[in-house]
Amino acid sequence: MSDPSAAAEPRRLTTREAADRLGVKPETVYAYVSRGQLGSRRAPGGRGSTFDAAEVEALAARGTRREAQPSGTDLTFRTGVTLIDPDAGRYYYRGVDAAALAGQYGYEEVAEWLWTGRLRPGVRFTAPPEALAAGRRAVGALPAHSTAMDRLRAAAVAASATDPLRFDLSPESVLGTARALIPTLVGSLPPEGSPDEDGTDGGLAARLWRRLTARAPDEASLAVLEAALVLLIDHDLAASTLATRVAASARAHPYAVVSAGLGALEGPLHGAxxxxxxxxxxxxxxxxxxxxxxxxxxxxxxxxxxxxxxxxxxxxxxxxxxxxxxxxxxxxxxxxxxxxxxxxxxxxxxxxxxxxxxxxxxxxxxSGMRAEAGEALFAVARTAGWIAHAQEEYAERPLRLRPGGQYNGPPPPQDLPRP
Missing domain, CATH: 1.10.230.10 (Cytochrome P450-Terp, domain 2)
Known part of the structure; x- marks a missing residue:
């Protein structure tokens, strides 16, 4: 005799079955989960995940309706940057566990690998002198009460103005901009310690430390900062990342893409x-x-x-x-x-x-840092992820991220307004 309770249990699909029904890769199924579009449950024995068949069917139906949207609209984000597995409580950069990367490599090494697929041990990013000087002048002109985010935004705009090739969106040029912009952002922040310690030597973490606290760094604290930079490079389509992809869809140059991300990041529910x-x-x-x-x-x-x-x-x-x-x-x-x-x-x-x-x-x-230090750290780290997403968006159809508005204002024609 069959078990009535078992019959009442909704049918569940494996990851492969769900992917086949949706017409996507298994990795994309987990991306749907990370974005809250699909629920999942750990399979018996802890091997893989299962999905409610009815929920998968509903998502497939929504996908079919999306295809009927105007040709200028495409809100599907295919990304190979980050995959979040909420069931396992882990996330991956290009399929590699982000925590493992943070334990093995530095920020610049992971950023370079994320952008190019090649690991360059010991790589260091260097700020061009002209961009760094412009960034420092712009930051120095701000009011004394300006925040770190104010300074980072000003530095990004100033660095952009020194680069006549910023509109070159070829992969080589975009990566060159990224390698220069990140250390420029860090170097444009005023040092918290003595100006005599305001050097540009060492890795990015060591340079950033001097701009977040006047305390002398120790090896263990620098290890925390380095790991934090790696861990914060990307986290799928957070609000700031979505903003950068919209900007890149309009073919904004990398400096403007990063500026869009910095603006979205400053919200109290995100970087702040x-x-x-x-x-x-x-x-x-x-x-x-x-x-x-x-x-x-x-x-x-x-x-x-x-x-x-x-x-x-x-x-x-x-x-x-x-x-x-x-x-x-x-x-x-x-x-x-x-x-x-x-x-x-x-x-x-x-x-x-x-x-x-x-x-x-x-x-x-x-570490004796100001309250805003975490936000500045977040912004510097996430810049590498924004560039990775911009790379992907530059390869997509331009202006594809143009959703249609649903007007709910007064019906026309209305009388002209009068004083």
């Missing part, structure tokens, strides 16, 4: 989130415990920063890597304790895990 977590941890340390600080956030109707991620059911894998490295930094112990106190306090009532913003906040608090 680590600053909110920084201030929270500083307050926890000042008040001697997380309970009153968490209570104040909830009383004011604010989310507790640094917790939860819509793509991961458990801990953000980027946070896990950084916490493990921060355990090796003696100066990070108080901030780590404050973060764990927050997690323990919140866990009494809801299941929320740490995300990368909380880990960045631990790092910035422990």
């Amino acid at each position: 989130a680590s600053g909110l977590a920084h201030r929270m941890l500083a307050e926890v340390l000042e008040r001697g415990g997380a309970a009153p600080v968490v209570a104040d956030h909830l009383r004011a109707g604010r989310r507790v920063p640094g917790l939860g991620h819509r793509l991961y059911r458990g801990e953000d894998p980027r946070a896990g890597v950084l916490f493990a490295l921060l355990d090796e930094v003696p100066a990070a112990a108080p901030a780590l304790g404050a973060a764990r106190d927050v997690l323990t306090t919140v866990a009494r009532h809801t299941e929320l895990h740490a995300n990368v913003d909380l880990a960045l906040a631990v790092f910035s608090v422990a």
Whole structure:
């Protein structure tokens, strides 16, 4: 006799079956999951994922309707940059585990490999003198209260103005721009320490450190910074990445593409989130415990920063890597304790895990950095990912990202407005 409860269980498809029904590659199925378009469940025994057949059919139907959209519209993003596997709590750059890359290679090495497919051990990016001088002049002209993001945006525009070849979108030229722009952004930020220490030697992480804190770096802290840069290079189609792809679709040059990303990144729900977590941890340390600080956030109707991620059911894998490295930094112990106190306090009532913003906040608090340091780190790191996505978009049909608006204003004709 058949089991009635088993009969009521919705039919589930394997990854291969779902891919065949949708007419895509298996990797694209996981991309749908990471974007919230498709749910998944771990298969019995933990091998692979399964998908609700009805949900797959609904997605396939939506895809069919998309094909009937006007010819100028194409909102399908085929990307080989990053794949997120929310079930496993892992993500991959071009099929390679991002955490493993962060443990083995530096930021410039991973960026170069991501762009070209070739690993160049020890590669260093160098800022052109003219671009660096223009970036520093532009940053120096800003008001004293300007934020790091203000300075990065100004530096990107100034560097663009020095490059008459910026409109050359050939792959070689785009990569040349990327290798020059990233160190220009870093070098345009004023040093936090003595001007005598304002050098351009060493890797990008060492140069960035001098612009985020006046403290002397130690090997363990630099390892955290290097890993954070690698881990933040890309994370699928985040808001800032989507903005850069739209700009690249219009054939904006790489400097403008990065400027679009910097603008979107500055929102409090994206790159600026680590600053909110920084201030929270500083307050926890000042008040001697997380309970009153968490209570104040909830009383004011604010989310507790640094917790939860819509793509991961458990801990953000980027946070896990950084916490493990921060355990090796003696100066990070108080901030780590404050973060764990927050997690323990919140866990009494809801299941929320740490995300990368909380880990960045631990790092910035422990390193004597300003609250905005995590956002600046995020922006520099993500520039490499924006360039990788721009490369892909330049190879697509121009202006394909032109969705049609659904007008809901007053029906015409309306009378001319009068004073």
